[in-house]
Amino acid sequence: MRTTVSAALLALLLVVPLLHARGQASTLPLPPSGVLGVGEAQMTPAFWIGLQAQPDKVILDRSQIQAQNAALFARDGSMHELRKLPATLSATQVRGWIEGLARPPTRPLYDVEGKPVPAARLEAIADARALDTVPASQKTRFGMVVRRAALRSFPTTLRVFSEPGDSDIDRFQETAEFPGTPVLIAHASRDGRWLFVVSPRYAAWTEAANIAEGSRADVLAYADKAPYRIVTGAKVYTVFTREAPAVSQVELDMGTRVPVLTDLPPDQPVNGQTPYAAHVIELPVRKADGSLAFSPALIQKNADTAADYLPLTPRNLITQAFKFLGERYGWGHAYDGRDCSGFVSDVYRSMGVQMPRNTSSQGMSPAFAKQAFAKGSAHQQRLRAAQGLQLGDLVYIPGHVMLSLGQWRGQPWVIHDVLGMSYRTADGATRHVKLNAVSVTPLLPMLAGKDSTFIDHMTSIVRMRP
Known part of the structure; x- marks a missing residue:
């Protein structure tokens, strides 16, 4: 047992030099997973929150978010x-x-x-x-x-x-x-x-x-009914009810807003169950003829929901993103999960920020503050931009988006829903790690091709801040 633990610690502490595109070199620890620089600590929200100087500072307040959402619908054709x-x-x-x-x-x-x-x-x-x-x-x-x-x-x-x-x-x-x-x-x-x-x-x-x-x-x-609950967990489910199958164990993903019913007698059962330990919400149901009706449903009070959208703060951004850590990649929200653009939009949606669905629309939306890159943008310009990434920035390359966790060990880190990570080792070989899940990775070493990195393919950096 002691020999096994020692070997694992040795592997975690092993520092492997990497050769970045354009000849830049850096070093990162290589853990047994093969995901450079990421140990158990880096897979906890507490680690990244601890790097924030003001974790509870509001990045955009409610009025700023509402104004941005209005501009999104007014100016974005998607x-x-x-x-x-x-x-x-x-x-x-x-x-x-x-x-x-x-x-x-x-x-x-x-x-x-x-x-x-x-x-x-x-x-x-x-x-x-x-x-x-x-x-x-x-x-x-x-x-x-x-x-x-x-x-x-x-x-x-x-x-x-x-x-x-x-x-x-x-x-x-x-x-x-x-x-x-x-x-x-x-x-x-x-x-x-x-x-x-x-x-x-x-x-x-x-x-x-x-x-x-x-x-x-x-x-x-x-959508305008109040009061309401916001789903702040990766997903929550309504309480099982035999009496009302249409609203039994309904899946509600992060950011979903549901009205709360307040005019029902608190001492009377709802769908066969006391409501005192649950929120009584209203959900749409489909009648036999296909028409719309509404039905009460229950969400346990200990489920991960909130009475309003969460404040857009560094702490909440990190906490919300890490609720998806390890969820399998699901193209187009398949596999009961989400893909890269679905991941970032669901995280921001829990704080009231609306976003287009696809990476191409998100990265170039006229409603968002951003830095765009042309095909001819120099590597050094892109590198400087990457080294200036702040928490919450969204980094776009063709077909992919990453949520910045900010800077650590002198380089930018991201959390993203990604298929895999490729990087070049000191001997010039290319190593690929299949991830296929929401993962934490460094940005700079990630290869997008044989001789180029992710940052060489950046199309834009979107900033959800003033």
Whole structure:
């Protein structure tokens, strides 16, 4: 036992020199995991909070966040302010949303078993969109998400992949929306089992069973109901109830806002259970005819929720981000998890900050303060920017985003939902560590190709601060 412990400590303390792109060298400890510089201490929020000079200083106050959110919906074309959509939709608008989401596949795709998906099946999936049935004009219809709902490129549950053996990144998976999210219902699939919906930050297909259709007033009023609870845990679940299956063990992800019911007698059971040790919330449910109704549900008082959005402070940023540490990477919120852009947006959403869904939109949004980099930006300019990263800054490279934890040991560190980490060792070899989870890593050593680092591919740094 003593020999094993000694060997582990020796490996943790071993300092391995790294050769960065452009000849820069640095050293970091190499723990048994292979993730440079990250020991047990660095995988705790307390470590990073301890590096903050003012961990409880407010970075953006509520009025500043509200102003930024308003600017986001006003200026960012990837966002949809449902209240301002017209009462009537044209065929041009609806077809534009559907065809703008995804083109019919033309390259080979593979199923979960690595077998090619027949071209005829792909054609049938594209045809299921029923574009020929889009009316010249239609009344705008509204609905609400009633359970964690996958949003898809096409009206199908078929999972498809670019390469045989690659069963993680489903090319038809776009994102997910959470219970209580308002949507515009724009179109139905040919068989009626799928709806094309427009949420505040996405437009895609989802199964009709995920959506309850209601009046414009009822749908849009839900988001303004008060008092409310904010889900501050990675996810919480409503209490099991045999009496009301539609609101039993409903998953609510970080940042979800749910109204609290205050007009029910406190000494009377709710869904077969006393409510005194729980918050009585209101959730949308789908009736048998597909219409919207609302039902009381319970969240235990010891669940990770708050009476309002958390203050945007260094302590809360770190604490919220680390609640996802170790969660498996889920492209488009698959695997009941999230991907890199979903991770950072859910963290910020728990503090009331709204963000676009995808990295490309987040990194270039006109509503955010940022430093952008052109393809020709010099390595030294990028390096200086990386060395100036502060906690909470968002670092974008094509297809990926990282949340900065600030500076330690003279270089920047990040927490991100990432597939893997590659770096170059002292002998010039390249080592790859498969992560596939929310992970803490140093930024500078991470390779994006054979001869370039992540920072050489930075497209922007977004700063959620004044």
